[in-house]
Amino acid sequence: MxxxxxxxxxxxxxxxxxxxxxxxxxxxxxKVHVVKMLNKSTTDRKERMVFEPSILKVSVGDTVRFVSTDRGHKSASIKRMLPEGVKRWTSRIGKDFEMTFDKNGTYGYMCTPHYGMGMVGLILVGDYRVNFEEVAKKRQRGKAKKRFDQMFAEVRETEQKKPTDLVN
Ligand SMILES: [Cu+2]
Structure with a gap:
């Protein structure tokens, strides 16, 4: 018993x-990755209105959580800065937002109200090279152009120095 x-x-x-x-x-x-939406960079106090990290490398199927650490920000994809067939996204200002990335490629996005202040970011998913050069060709303005150019240069530089760092 x-x-x-x-x-x-x-x-x-x-x-x-x-x-x-x-x-x-x-x-x-x-995996879930966090991108903070900030009024001030934590690494360079002179830089205002930033996504942190501004370049994020993830695997296909991973999720990015855009966290509204500071108020007044959002995450929105930029036209012609997405892999083919991927739907555009746009979050609500001041709200956390999650996005799952199911397709290889380079994704460019912005905080719409602060595009002019250079609040833009890149997400590199899996084999991000499939559309990297196309995304890098997209015309930008002002501070957004400056920051995107820095980011593209950084990705290319890392590719040359330590290619394994950028391959999943
Ligand atoms: Cu913003």
Whole structure:
């Protein structure tokens, strides 16, 4: 009697464990990365209105959470800075926003109200080179152009120095 009850307990325990492991596997499908939306850079106090990090490399299937650390910001994709067939996105000002990236490529985005102040960013997904040069050709203005040019240069430089850093 006592033994059979113990047996049931062990079986139930094994079942709970199996369910937990399954849930953990499902969750591991994609990583979640955080991009902060800030009034001031934490690494260079002279730089205002930034996404941090402004260049983010992720794997296909990963999610990026844009966190509204400071108020008044949003994340919106930029026309002709997305891989083919990817839908544009735009978040609500001052709200956290999550976006899952299911396609290889380079993605350019901005905080629409602060584009003129250079609040733009790049997300490199998997084999981001499929459209990198096209995205880099897109015409930009003012401070956004300056920051994008710096970012493209940084990506190219990293590619030359340590190509493995940019390959998933
Ligand atoms: Cu902003």
């Amino acid at each position: 006592w033994l059979s009850r113990l047996n049931v307990t062990i079986q139930a325990g094994a079942l709970v464990l199996a369910v937990c492991m399954l849930a953990a596997t499902a969750h591991a499908a994609g």
